[in-house]
Amino acid sequence: MKLSLFGEKFAGESGIVELMDDLGTALVDHPGMIMMGGGNPGRLPAAEEVFKRSLESVLSDPEKRHRLFGLYQSPKGDQEFRVELASYLKMEFGWQITARNIAISNGSQAAFFVLLNMFAGEMPDGNRKSIHLPLTPEYLGYADSGLSEGFFTATRPGIELLDDHLFKYHVDFSRLETGDRTGALCVSRPTNPTGNVLTDEEVAQLDAIAMERDIPFILDGAYGLPFPGIIFTEATPHWNENTVLVLSLSKLGLPGVRTGIIVAREEIINAYANANGIVNLACGNIGPAIATELFRSGDIRNLTRDHLTPFYLDRANKAVNAFRSALGDLPYRIHKPEGAFFLWLWFEGLPVSSQELYERLKRRGVLVVPGHYCFFGLEEDWPHRHECLRVSYVQDEDQVKRGIELIADEARKAYAGAV
Numbered sequence: 001m002k003l004s005l006f007g008e009k010f011a012g013e014s015g016i017v018e019l020m021d022d023l024g025t026a027l028v029d030h031p032g033m034i035m036m037g038g039g040n041p042g043r044l045p046a047a048e049e050v051f052k053r054s055l056e057s058v059l060s061d062p063e064k065r066h067r068l069f070g071l072y073q074s075p076k077g078d079q080e081f082r083v084e085l086a087s088y089l090k091m092e093f094g095w096q097i098t099a100r101n102i103a104i105s106n107g108s109q110a111a112f113f114v115l116l117n118m119f120a121g122e123m124p125d126g127n128r129k130s131i132h133l134p135l136t137p138e139y140l141g142y143a144d145s146g147l148s149e150g151f152f153t154a155t156r157p158g159i160e161l162l163d164d165h166l167f168k169y170h171v172d173f174s175r176l177e178t179g180d181r182t183g184a185l186c187v188s189r190p191t192n193p194t195g196n197v198l199t200d201e202e203v204a205q206l207d208a209i210a211m212e213r214d215i216p217f218i219l220d221g222a223y224g225l226p227f228p229g230i231i232f233t234e235a236t237p238h239w240n241e242n243t244v245l246v247l248s249l250s251k252l253g254l255p256g257v258r259t260g261i262i263v264a265r266e267e268i269i270n271a272y273a274n275a276n277g278i279v280n281l282a283c284g285n286i287g288p289a290i291a292t293e294l295f296r297s298g299d300i301r302n303l304t305r306d307h308l309t310p311f312y313l314d315r316a317n318k319a320v321n322a323f324r325s326a327l328g329d330l331p332y333r334i335h336k337p338e339g340a341f342f343l344w345l346w347f348e349g350l351p352v353s354s355q356e357l358y359e360r361l362k363r364r365g366v367l368v369v370p371g372h373y374c375f376f377g378l379e380e381d382w383p384h385r386h387e388c389l390r391v392s393y394v395q396d397e398d399q400v401k402r403g404i405e406l407i408a409d410e411a412r413k414a415y416a417g418a419v
């Protein structure tokens, strides 16, 4: 098979494909594998019940059922959903938006592919621009989305050491350089993989920098604000005309319906929708069909506040406590869990790389994510990038406990120089 450059890049190996392959293979070949690697949300019966009721009410109405199954929506997505969501966001947060500021995607991953390539890569004047990540490590799923090489640049973070084996990354504004080659700033908040939540001040400062440079500030709220609210600290939802807020229904408990949401100024929404028409024609209707009523009634607020946030907070606390007792006095640190559903472990001075530790853990029957993948865009070789692991804690509690024991056991062996 002879592939184009596009074909070579996108049909070849990449971090996200390797991870998804491992997940898929592990599920099929090793049903006993402890899955602490993937981004699947936890299973919450209360949320499932809400989605089921909502879908049943759509299915029982012939007109709604026809809209769900039988119609292509416009490339911007289901109008009714966009209207309800816009009025919800306006009422809750005072954002000056209408349905014209909202577009739907087939999962936010697909939205990122279009948006990131809209703002970076080869420019009409022949120059190249990059997407700048003001704080690395960042979401592995962005890493291979650029159509050209050298697509991302990143700023190494400041590290605040906290008590009780915790630490927290901060944007290091003294290192942050956004020259003429930056096409947009992009952050996830809460951050996948670390569970970090950028402070309101950091967000305001990044937004001001983007505005001053006349480039968009892309804010990935897949885990956070205003929904699904998997966030354990005080943080304010953020949007303005220069912000491209990308949301998703996935972490609410609906990754299978593949619905992403873009909130941006009209010019950006129109540009995105044109590209979406070419790539997708239209988006799936099932996510909007399930969620419209949640926004109309405001029930989304109760779902997140009463169910999702407490569930994930409880799981985060349990996982941190289990790691503390399993790791004992090893020189480890955990990123302060402020949101999302991963723990980011830092094994300072680990004699083996995070990739090696990942391989060893896979052999022991636990899948995690080796942290080095998440430092894409950072040019300098920083030992820290090979000392971290991302561990999801949302699967079955006993399995997670067992996984944590195995991780601690392998880390102890690695420090002791044993294979």
Ligand SMILES: Cc1ncc(COP(=O)(O)O)c(C=O)c1O
Pocket (backbone or CB within 6 Å): 039, 106, 107, 108, 109, 110, 139, 141, 188, 191, 192, 220, 222, 223, 247, 248, 249, 250, 255, 258, 259, 260
């Ligand atoms: C930070 C972040 N952004 C975006 C996505 C993409 O999610 P989806 O395509 O399911 O909306 C994910 C998935 O795990 C994620 O972790």
